[in-house]
Amino acid sequence: MHALLAPPAEPPGGPEILNNLGTKTGMHRYRSHTCGDLRPGDVGKTVRLSGWVHRVRDHGGLLFIDLRDHYGITQVVADPDSAAFSAAEKVRSEWVIRIDGEVKARTPETVNAALPTGAVEVFARDLEVLSTAAELPLPVFGDQEYPEDTRLRYRFLDLRRERLHRNVVQRSAIISALRRRMTDASFFEFQTPILTASSPEGARDFLVPSRLHPGKFYALPQAPQQFKQLIMIAGFDRYFQIAPCFRDEDARADRSPGEFYQLDIEMSFVEQEDVFQAVEPVLRGLFEEFGGGKEVTQSFPRIPYDEAMRKYGSDKPDLRNPIEMADVTEHFRGSGFRVFAGQIAADPKVEVWAIPAPTGGNRAFCDRMNSWAQTEGQPGLGYIFFRGDGEGAGPIANNIGPERTQAIREQLQLGDGDAVFFVCGVPAKTAAFAGQARTRVGRELNLIDQNRFAFCWIVDFPMFEWNEDEKRVDFSHNPFSMPQGGLEALETRDPLTIKAFQYDIVCNGVELSSGAIRNHQPEIMRKAFAIAGYDETVLEEKFGGMLRALQYGAPPHGGIAPGVDRIVMLLCGEENLREVTMFPMNQQAEDLMMGAPSEVTPRQLRELHIRLNLPEA
Numbered sequence: 001m002h003a004l005l006a007p008p009a010e011p012p013g014g015p016e017i018l019n020n021l022g023t024k025t026g027m028h029r030y031r032s033h034t035c036g037d038l039r040p041g042d043v044g045k046t047v048r049l050s051g052w053v054h055r056v057r058d059h060g061g062l063l064f065i066d067l068r069d070h071y072g073i074t075q076v077v078a079d080p081d082s083a084a085f086s087a088a089e090k091v092r093s094e095w096v097i098r099i100d101g102e103v104k105a106r107t108p109e110t111v112n113a114a115l116p117t118g119a120v121e122v123f124a125r126d127l128e129v130l131s132t133a134a135e136l137p138l139p140v141f142g143d144q145e146y147p148e149d150t151r152l153r154y155r156f157l158d159l160r161r162e163r164l165h166r167n168v169v170q171r172s173a174i175i176s177a178l179r180r181r182m183t184d185a186s187f188f189e190f191q192t193p194i195l196t197a198s199s200p201e202g203a204r205d206f207l208v209p210s211r212l213h214p215g216k217f218y219a220l221p222q223a224p225q226q227f228k229q230l231i232m233i234a235g236f237d238r239y240f241q242i243a244p245c246f247r248d249e250d251a252r253a254d255r256s257p258g259e260f261y262q263l264d265i266e267m268s269f270v271e272q273e274d275v276f277q278a279v280e281p282v283l284r285g286l287f288e289e290f291g292g293g294k295e296v297t298q299s300f301p302r303i304p305y306d307e308a309m310r311k312y313g314s315d316k317p318d319l320r321n322p323i324e325m326a327d328v329t330e331h332f333r334g335s336g337f338r339v340f341a342g343q344i345a346a347d348p349k350v351e352v353w354a355i356p357a358p359t360g361g362n363r364a365f366c367d368r369m370n371s372w373a374q375t376e377g378q379p380g381l382g383y384i385f386f387r388g389d390g391e392g393a394g395p396i397a398n399n400i401g402p403e404r405t406q407a408i409r410e411q412l413q414l415g416d417g418d419a420v421f422f423v424c425g426v427p428a429k430t431a432a433f434a435g436q437a438r439t440r441v442g443r444e445l446n447l448i449d450q451n452r453f454a455f456c457w458i459v460d461f462p463m464f465e466w467n468e469d470e471k472r473v474d475f476s477h478n479p480f481s482m483p484q485g486g487l488e489a490l491e492t493r494d495p496l497t498i499k500a501f502q503y504d505i506v507c508n509g510v511e512l513s514s515g516a517i518r519n520h521q522p523e524i525m526r527k528a529f530a531i532a533g534y535d536e537t538v539l540e541e542k543f544g545g546m547l548r549a550l551q552y553g554a555p556p557h558g559g560i561a562p563g564v565d566r567i568v569m570l571l572c573g574e575e576n577l578r579e580v581t582m583f584p585m586n587q588q589a590e591d592l593m594m595g596a597p598s599e600v601t602p603r604q605l606r607e608l609h610i611r612l613n614l615p616e617a
Contacts, residue, residue: 030098030130036072038117042103047122049074050098050130052160053091055141063088065124067099070165075112075121076101084127094133094140094160100126148578153592155583167580171568174290175242178263178564181282187240187265192227194220194244199542204248206258214609220246223561225480226546228266229518232557233549237268242564248589256565256577257589262513263567266559272501272517275558276300276457279505283512283562287453290571297455300505304460309427310353313435315461318509319454321442325434328354328422331408337399339382340424349426353434356412357441360419361385365444366394369421372440378433384408385419396422439509453570455507460484463500464531475532477502480546481516482558483528490527505562507570515560522550 030050038047051069058064065076065088076099078088084099091097101122112118137153138146140160151158158164179189198205198219205219221227223245231239243264251257267275280300287296301319308315311324329352332340343350360366366383373381384397384405391397392405412420421441423434442448463483465476473495481500483489489498501517519525525547529539539547568580578584585591605612 027100034071035067035069035074036116038074038103038120038122040105040119043105043120045103046100046125047103048098048100049076049122051096052140053093053095053097055093056088056091065091065097065099067097068160072116074117075106075115076124077121078124078127082124084124087127087129088124091127091129092133094136094157096130096133098128098130099124148586149592152578152584152586155593159582164579167568167572167574168582170290170572171564171580171582174286174568174571175564177286177289178242178282181285182240182263182265185238185278185282187238188236189241190231190236190239191241192221192224192231192243196221196227197542199226206246206248209608209610211608222247223262224264225478226543228264228559229480229546229557230549232266232268232518233552233554235268239266239559240264243561251585251587251589256581257585257587260577261564262561263564264559264561265515266557268555268557270517270556270558272459272503272558275503275515275517275560276302279560279562280455283455283505283507283567286567287507287571291453295452297453300455300457302457302459305458305462306460308458309431313353313431313433313438314509315458315504316506316509316511317435317456318439318442318448319456320449320452320508321439321447322358323356323438323442323447325438326354326356326412328352328408328411331404331411332400332424335400335404337382337396340422343424347426350424351427352422352424353427353430354408354412355421355423355434355438355441356414357383357419357421357445358414358447359417360441360445361387361417362419363393366419366421369437369440369444373433373437376433376436381437382422382424383419386414386416388416390416453507455505458504458506459502460499461502461504462496463498463502463528464495466496472533473531475528476500478514478516479529479532480518480525482519483524487521487524487527490524490531495531501558503560505560510566510570511563512566513560513562515558517556517558520550520554520556522547525550 027048030048032048033042035049035051049067051067054066054068054073056063056065061080063078063085065078067074067076078085082088084101099122101124103120104123106112106119106121136157138150138157140157143161143163159168182189195208195218198207198217199222203222205222208218208220210216210218224241224243228239228241241264243262244259245262246259249255249257265279267278284296284298287294303317305315308317310327311317313325329344329350332352333344335341340352344352357365362385366385369383370381382396384392384394386392386409392402392409397405408420414420421437423430423437462476463481464473466472467474477500481502484499484501485493502514503516504514505512519528526536526539565577565581569575569577572580574580583591583593590596
């Protein structure tokens with residue numbers, strides 16, 4: 001058995017205060033110590049503990065109760081001669097009890113080295129039941145898997161489980177460390193409004209009807225984007241906030257529906273590199289502090305967006321995976337492998353990308369990857385593998401011949417026992433699948449270094465992209481970003497070729513944040529929005545506050561907003577945000593514990609001047 005938590009150094013209202021209770025007025029009503037406090041130096045003391053019954057064991061007439069609170073677990077013993085014995089016989093798991101007793105040393109053979117309190121136990125002399133517990137819908141002891149809906153409906157029980165409890169406490173410590181590091185770096189914490197105006201950009205807003213202004217709505221902020229820029233324009237220079245953000249979007253493992261938190265940062269009189277130099281030490285130090293000794297990237301590499309897509313098939317590459325893809329189109333042009341050669345001849349945009357697979361050089365693995373590709377909706381995944389004799393094998397090698405096969409091997413620096421997979425098509429359509437294949441190969445062949453936190457910056461994002469659904473140019477990232485080349489680029493270049501001073505920070509394949517150097521000149525803002533199809537009227541209506549502010553002396557400024565939930569998820573070794581969030585919603589954006597969203601009364605709707613128009617069942 002393991003303690004839930006090592007006792008904090010100085011928890012507010014925690015052990016240090018509790019240990020002093022009762023020194024003048026007698027013993028405290030509920031406890032003199034916490035369940036994580038007692039050590040060999042306390043042997044002989046009479047103590048009072050309160051907590052939850054974690055487990056009860058009957059060992060030949062002796063009752064052993066593992067008593068648990070926020071700080072840890074203490075073993076309590078009740079023998080038949082104790083006045084507490086009859087009460088101890090009745091207690092069950094998760095009852096809340098108070099015990100008084102004497103601290104005794106455990107015999108050497110019964111010491112539990114896994115518990116901070118494992119060298120002592122408390123012999124109960126008195127026991128009071130503070131509250132009983134009904135039959136549990138899920139066990140608190142152990143870490144069994146239970147259906148998500150059950151866990152979320154009874155989240156208050158789920159949070160008593162050791163791993164989840166530890167994650168939530170770790171989250172608190174991480175956020176405290178972020179605040180400390182930002183303050184030490186001369187940033188100031190300011191709070192921005194929760195009720196604000198709806199924005200046409202980004203995800204879907206959560207809307208709040210206004211009672212005082214019939215027919216009008218507030219929106220919960222998707223991010224404090226405009227406010228933090230206005231803080232810079234107001235002259236405050238270096239801002240941060242642990243900011244709640246709200247987006248009405250579908251759930252994913254790395255994205256919670258409803259609300260999430262980010263470390264929102266903005267700085268004045270900075271260029272892109274200044275932001276990098278401010279943020280890197282904070283994240284590097286944080287991951288060194290809480291990363292359990294794993295290696296942390298010391299100088300985060302800068303990878304242009306186009307390069308990331310071609311090498312890794314993703315703008316959030318996991319650099320723990322050593323595989324880098326390569327363009328091998330010329331080796332297939334005019335070759336005997338007509339499936340690829342025909343596509344190359346028919347469309348100049350078609351390319352063949354190679355995905356090296358070190359140590360994957362056997363038919364069983366290659367066939368397994370081919371079958372996986374078919375489950376992903378692909379016709380297959382072509383391959384060549386190199387046997388111990390150095391010869392290339394497989395259908396593609398047979399069709400393109402030994403000379404081309406050897407040229408591919410030399411370009412990719414493959415050895416005997418290695419393999420290579422191929423993806424053919426227009427990169428804009430095939431890059432994502434190629435990236436998935438790279439990740440799959442890395443995992444299947446155990447190439448990913450699990451003992452690293454591998455950071456990088458992705459830079460030089462496109463300013464605009466083509467919106468195929470609406471057949472128009474649209475913003476590809478943050479609409480308030482500064483285009484590289486400024487106004488001249490917007491006026492003279494093809495919008496789809498313009499890069500922006502936009503950047504993401506990525507760790508272990510997880511996008512932690514997006515950021516940008518902002519557009520601080522109103523004429524550039526007007527031109528950028530015009531290219532994206534927003535006329536002056538829309539710009540004034542939706543972003544009038546920002547536009548007016550830029551006309552009164554705005555400093556060059558930029559920032560970033562690392563996701564707190566994702567940082568905690570990585571540092572806790574979890575793969576789902578619900579394991580590091582205290583009260584998350586389910587995949588359908590429902591709070592099963594509190595019953596949200598819920599219906600409201602007709603009176604409430606009348607006060608808000610709202611009439612429901614529900615879809616037909």
